[in-house]
Amino acid sequence: MDRGDIVLALALLVGIALTGQVAGLVESAGFEGVGSLVWPIGYGSVVLAAWFVWIRPMDLGSRDPDDTDIWGPDDEGTDTDR
Template sequence: MDERVVLGLLIAAGIVLPGVANYALNAAGAPTVGSIVWAVGYASMVLVVWFGWIRPLDLTGPGGGTEP
């Protein structure tokens, strides 16, 4: 599967699944637990995206230029 598709599915799942769990827990009468589940799920998705796609990027500028 294309890496861009995997990234898109991961981001969608990291937002949708914790959001649905939050909604279900709020409807069941546990809003605090729902908020915790949403925050942990979203933060986990952010960490996976950071370590899997953003961190390995080489974001350095050009080297060896004629800088004053």
């Protein structure tokens, strides 16, 4: 088990299980309005954490025009060119 698996497990635990438990406890204490706020705050924080940890570090921008195109045609000839 590497660090990424542990982080994913903790994010799921906090985002799903803990949010549901806190919302249930708050609503059972008689604070239905506050309990309904716990859900979007809990799930929203998991979405923000996932963005910050996994999505933000990805290089999703356009590439530099001076870079070589690794998906373009090869410079080597094909069988029909021989």
